[in-house]
Each structure stands twice: as C-alpha cells, then as structure tokens.
Amino acid sequence: MTQLETAMAILMKTFDTYAAADGKKDSLSKAETKTMLEKELPGLLKVAKNQDExxxxxxxxxxxxxxxxxxxxxxxxxxxxxxxxxxxxxxx
Incomplete structure (x- = not known):
C-alpha cells in the first residue's frame, strides 16, 4: 500500500478499535472518545487545563x-x- 493508503487504514483501524469497546461499532461514546484521546493523542489532553476543557x-x-x-x-x-x-x- 502507499503511504496515504496506509494512513487511511490506520485511521479506520484506530476508530474501529475504540468504537468496539462497548459493542457499538459505528460510533464512539464519550468514554470511548476520552480513552482514545488519552491513548492516541496524549499531548492534546496535556494542554487542556481542566476537565471542563x-x-x-x-x-x-x-x-x-x-x-x-x-x-x-x-x-x-x-x-x-x-x-x-x-x-x-x-x-x-
């Protein structure tokens, strides 16, 4: 696969991995989204100053x-x- 095809496949796999956690594979719940952000984009949450953000x-x-x-x-x-x-x- 090309680099872009690989990147697309990784995006799909990442979404599917976290969406499947609660058995509903077509969407991420709030908890699944938070877990995904914590594991896949930890720097994003580090810049958030509090839970409200x-x-x-x-x-x-x-x-x-x-x-x-x-x-x-x-x-x-x-x-x-x-x-x-x-x-x-x-x-x-």
Whole structure:
C-alpha cells in the first residue's frame, strides 16, 4: 500500500478499535472518545487545563448532537489536529 493508503487504514483501524469497546461499532461514546484521546493523542489532553476543557472538546466533536462521535466526526478531528500541527495550513 502507499503511504496515504496506509494512513487511511490506520485511521479506520484506530476508530474501529475504540468504537468496539462497548459493542457499538459505528460510533464512539464519550468514554470511548476520552480513552482514545488519552491513548492516541496524549499531548492534546496535556494542554487542556481542566476537565471542563476536555468536556468542551468532546462535546465539540459531536457535530450532529447525538452524544457520540461517529467516523466522520472522528476524521474531522484528525484532519483539524493535522492542520494545527502542520506549518502550511493557513492561520485563522
């Protein structure tokens, strides 16, 4: 596989691994999302100053308001984090 295909496969595998924890494989619950962030993006949670900020982040990921993070919402998070970490993204 190409590097981009490998990256896509890793994204899908990562989502599936954490979403399967509670048996509902199509979305991440709040607890699953928090566990995923703690294990996969520990630096993100380190910059959060308190639990309220973490809760606000988790709520912000839930674009459709169903109290879960689906795959599309997960991919948007990863894309946004990638842009934030990459110096070629326009600063807003």
């Amino acid at each position: 973490v809760d606000k982040l988790l709520k912000g990921l839930d674009f459709n308001g169903d109290s879960e993070v689906d795959f599309t919402e997960f991919v948007v998070l990863v894309a946004a984090m990638t842009c934030a970490c990459h110096d070629r993204c326009p600063k807003k």
